[in-house]
Amino acid sequence: MNPTDLVRAVQANRAGADEMFAGLKACSFDGIGITRASYSEEESRAHKVMADYAGRLGLEVTTDPAANTCMTLPGRDRRAPRIVIGSHLDSVKQGGNFDGAAGVVAGLLAVEALQRAGITPPCDIAVLGIRAEESAWFNVSYIGSRAALGVLSVEAMATQRVDTGRSLSRHIAAAGGDPARIAAGDAWMTTENVRAFLELHIEQGPILDREGLAVGIVTGIPGNFRHPEARVIGEYGHVGLLRGYRHDAMLAAAELAVALDATWQEWERQGRSMAVTIGQFFTDPELHALTKVPGELRFSLDIRSCDPAALKELEALLHAKAQEIAARRGVRFEFGRRTSAAPGVIDPGIRGDFERIANAAGIVHRRLESPASHDAAAFAAAGIPTGMLFVRNANGSHNPAEAMEIDDFLMATGILAAWLAEMQP
Numbered sequence: 246m247n248p249t250d251l252v253r254a255v256q257a258n259r260a261g262a263d264e265m266f267a268g269l270k271a272c273s274f275d276g277i278g279i280t281r282a283s284y285s286e287e288e289s290r291a292h293k294v295m296a297d298y299a300g301r302l303g304l305e306v307t308t309d310p311a312a313n314t315c316m317t318l319p320g321r322d323r324r325a326p327r328i329v330i331g332s333h334l335d336s337v338k339q340g341g342n343f344d345g346a347a348g349v350v351a352g353l354l355a356v357e358a359l360q361r362a363g364i365t366p367p368c369d370i371a372v373l374g375i376r377a378e379e380s381a382w383f384n385v386s387y388i389g390s391r392a393a394l395g396v397l398s399v400e401a402m403a404t405q406r407v408d409t410g411r412s413l414s415r416h417i418a419a420a421g422g423d424p425a426r427i428a429a430g431d432a433w434m435t436t437e438n439v440r441a442f443l444e445l446h447i448e449q450g451p452i453l454d455r456e457g458l459a460v461g462i463v464t465g466i467p468g469n470f471r472h473p474e475a476r477v478i479g480e481y482g483h484v485g486l487l488r489g490y491r492h493d494a495m496l497a498a499a500e501l502a503v504a505l506d507a508t509w510q511e512w513e514r515q516g517r518s519m520a521v522t523i524g525q526f527f528t529d530p531e532l533h534a535l536t537k538v539p540g541e542l543r544f545s546l547d548i549r550s551c552d553p554a555a556l557k558e559l560e561a562l563l564h565a566k567a568q569e570i571a572a573r574r575g576v577r578f579e580f581g582r583r584t585s586a587a588p589g590v591i592d593p594g595i596r597g598d599f600e601r602i603a604n605a606a607g608i609v610h611r612r613l614e615s616p617a618s619h620d621a622a623a624f625a626a627a628g629i630p631t632g633m634l635f636v637r638n639a640n641g642s643h644n645p646a647e648a649m650e651i652d653d654f655l656m657a658t659g660i661l662a663a664w665l666a667e668m669q670p
């Protein structure tokens with residue numbers, strides 16, 4: 246079968262895509278957007294929507310200790326390392342229906358296309374509905390993926406969900422998982438039993454939309470280091486205090502923010518990979534006032550890059566700059582808890598295959614670096630060959646206005662299906 250046949254087979258199954266996306270929306274519409282909090286009822290219902298569809302295809306449906314859902318099409322050699330296609334089924338609060346979920350729907354449609362074409366793959370193909378990718382809920386990234394890979398830290402298990410205050414451990418147990426096995430570092434997916442990990446995801450930036458391209462072939466996924474609860478401690482003072490006597494925590498933090506942005510601008514000019522996000526920046530509402538010099542400012546910090554060496558350099562730069570500002574302004578930076586994730590290296594062979602298939606099927610595409618974190622990075626960091634596709638999506642992501650066209654989605658899914666159909670033992 247040539248690649249175009251598989252792309253056409255996927256395109257012929259628009260009804261399957263519509264059915265799954267409608268099911269996902271129905272179980273998690275919050276009145277404004279989609280809310281599938283990590284380890285919530287809504288997230289579990291989304292897993293059930295996928296599992297029910299997989300069951301009708303005759304796939305084997307199992308769950309792992311993190312309550313990830315694994316839906317497997319048996320291959321000719323059941324002992325051979327399997328292919329895993331997956332993404333996350335949770336969402337941010339009032340997010341969109343496609344972020345993450347599109348990758349799971351794509352996996353099932355690709356497998357269904359193989360079945361319809363009468364192809365039995367040489368090894369198992371597992372479609373993975375992944376738990377808890379969105380770090381908005383536990384301030385930890387890739388929870389489900391890392392748990393499956395046996396690398397979720399014990400500290401992570403104790404973090405509390407921001408809305409419920411209950412620990413990750415308790416949430417995993419409530420969703421039917423087994424937190425003790427995760428804490429023990431049991432790896433359910435390894436380089437020995439997974440041959441490759443593939444993820445399809447909506448593009449979260451505007452590049453494909455602006456350039457009129459349906460599909461992006463990802464070249465790298467950023468790693469990051471984060472400080473969810475950083476603080477600047479200065480001294481509260483009266484509005485009448487002269488400048489030279491102030492220890493203004495807000496201005497010190499603002500100065501650091503502007504300095505990081507200046508570094509980013511400079512690196513962008515040089516074509517170096519990085520991004521800085523300060524998603525939270527606030528004074529204490531109990532103590533702040535219009536006529537008071539702020540004595541404390543709290544902020545969050547997410548610094549990312551696709552280049553591991555650049556992450557080290559940025560961290561050194563951050564601390565040097567903070568020290569300089571602290572000394573000059575008489576304040577203290579406390580960065581607090583630190584989390585990190587390694588950059589995801591994309592397998593050049595898989596990337597080349599995707600490009601060749603897209604060209605053969607006449608699908609317009611371009612290469613691009615992912616600006617955001619994805620589960621694929623966790624699999625790549627574990628040493629599993631990884632490939633990733635982006636689908637054009639207008640209006641950005643993490644909002645209810647996400648606007649992926651199903652036609653674009655089916656084309657990208659067709660590339661996955663064609664790749665699976667070509668697979669040799």
Ligand SMILES: [Zn+2]
Binds near residue numbers: 333378
């Ligand atoms: Zn996502």
